[in-house]
Amino acid sequence: xxxxxxxxxxxxxxxxxxxxxxxxxxxxxxxxxxxxxxxxxxxxxxxxxxxxxxxxxxxxxxxxxxxxxxxxxxxxxxxxxxxxxxxxxxxxxxxxxxxxxxxxxxxxxxxxxx
Amino acid sequence: xxxxxxxxxxxxxxxxxxxxxxxxxxxxxxxxxxxxxxxxxxxxxxxxxxxxxxxxxxxxxxxxxxxxxxxxxxxxxxxxxxxxxxxxxxxxxxxxxxxxxxxxxxxxxxxxxxxxxxxxxxxxxxxxxxxxxxxxxxxxxxxxxxxxxxxxxxxxxxxxxxxxxxxxxxxxxxxxxxxxxxxxxxxxxxxxxxxxxxxxxxxxxxxxxxxxxxxxxxxxxxxxxxxxxxxxxxxxxxxxxxxxxxxxxxxxxxxxxxxxxxx
Numbered sequence: 001x002x003x004x005x006x007x008x009x010x011x012x013x014x015x016x017x018x019x020x021x022x023x024x025x026x027x028x029x030x031x032x033x034x035x036x037x038x039x040x041x042x043x044x045x046x047x048x049x050x051x052x053x054x055x056x057x058x059x060x061x062x063x064x065x066x067x068x069x070x071x072x073x074x075x076x077x078x079x080x081x082x083x084x085x086x087x088x089x090x091x092x093x094x095x096x097x098x099x100x101x102x103x104x105x106x107x108x109x110x111x112x113x114x
Numbered sequence: 115x116x117x118x119x120x121x122x123x124x125x126x127x128x129x130x131x132x133x134x135x136x137x138x139x140x141x142x143x144x145x146x147x148x149x150x151x152x153x154x155x156x157x158x159x160x161x162x163x164x165x166x167x168x169x170x171x172x173x174x175x176x177x178x179x180x181x182x183x184x185x186x187x188x189x190x191x192x193x194x195x196x197x198x199x200x201x202x203x204x205x206x207x208x209x210x211x212x213x214x215x216x217x218x219x220x221x222x223x224x225x226x227x228x229x230x231x232x233x234x235x236x237x238x239x240x241x242x243x244x245x246x247x248x249x250x251x252x253x254x255x256x257x258x259x260x261x262x263x264x265x266x267x268x269x270x271x272x273x274x275x276x277x278x279x280x281x282x283x284x285x286x287x288x289x290x291x292x293x294x295x296x297x298x299x300x301x302x303x304x305x306x307x308x309x310x311x312x313x314x315x316x317x318x319x320x321x322x323x324x325x326x327x328x329x330x331x332x333x334x335x336x337x338x339x340x341x342x343x344x345x346x347x348x349x350x351x352x353x354x355x356x357x358x359x360x361x362x363x364x365x366x367x368x369x370x371x372x373x374x375x376x377x
Contacts, residue, residue, distance in 0.1 A: 001263045003263075082263070083263075083265075084263040084264070084265035085213075085215055085262050085263045085264050085265060086265050086269070086273075088263075106262075108261050108262050108263060
């Protein structure tokens with residue numbers, strides 16, 4: 001089964017770490033990306049770089065910032081292959097954001113034909 | 115048997131329908147042909163064939179077949195009607211129904227439906243919600259199990275304490291629901307005790323499991339003395355001769371076992 005692991009960070013949490021911790025976390029993200037079960041993913045630039053697009057009455061509206069001002073900020077995702085939810089959870093639990101105040105949302109991916 | 119089928123197919127509704135069909139065939143045939151030597155295995159094998167037929171009809175078989183053949187190690191031969199006894203997979207079923215990825219009220223409803231075998235109407239009545247509401251709750255839960263891939267199985271040792279605590283919390287919730295009901299006919303407390311016995315039989319060395327069963331038995335032992343009509347009778351005022359002393363004795367034994375299991 002394929003799962004999307006959506007990573008939400010607590011704003012300021014990463015900045016509050018010292019250089020060593022940040023470096024260690026960065027390596028952890030890279031290690032996870034290299035797991036055979038992880039088939040895709042991307043890290044996103046911070047929320048200040050976000051742009052939101054809506055289309056209303058045929059007009060394209062572009063605004064600065066993320067689509068909503070939320071407490072937690074969407075920062076990236078992994079696509080993983082796993083036998084079941086518990087296996088996907090094991091991978092999600094390794095994600096550094098989850099242990100510094102953020103969270104990971106696990107959603108099954110729609111696979112064509114299923 | 116239902117647990118076995120749910121484990122095989124990972125699909126509640128498919129398992130329930132296939133089981134019902136197998137029973138129907140048995141009811142038709144066995145009076146004439148006599149009961150097979152291993153009726154359990156016969157029923158499971160028949161149900162599996164029915165379910166596979168249905169999947170074939172729904173043209174979903176191609177997608178699911180790789181998953182089915184993966185489970186072959188558990189399958190002791192499709193054609194061996196007189197094969198070894200079917201494994202008791204109720205513990206796996208309990209852990210699936212009480213998975214933390216399901217909302218708590220869904221865990222409770224699913225456990226009562228799949229493990230205790232209550233009908234949707236009975237569960238709805240016990241929790242004072244309309245039958246439609248309970249039906250939707252169960253449907254959503256079963257759907258989540260299928261789509262999100264909630265596993266059928268006993269958790270790894272590292273997860274077991276937490277997951278077991280979740281199971282016991284569900285059982286105790288069910289008991290509490292029945293405990294506050296003055297209606298002596300209510301069976302939720304009895305269902306909870308029954309569930310507690312199932313888990314205790316499957317995990318006889320777990321002190322928390324024995325402890326919970328003992329607790330429920332002790333509370334329930336006072337059921338005949340707790341109410342005067344609709345009014346609660348306080349503990350010191352209760353007629354102890356109306357307590358179920360057999361249950362109290364059983365509870366004491368369980369506590370003794372739990373205590374030595376902790377050592």
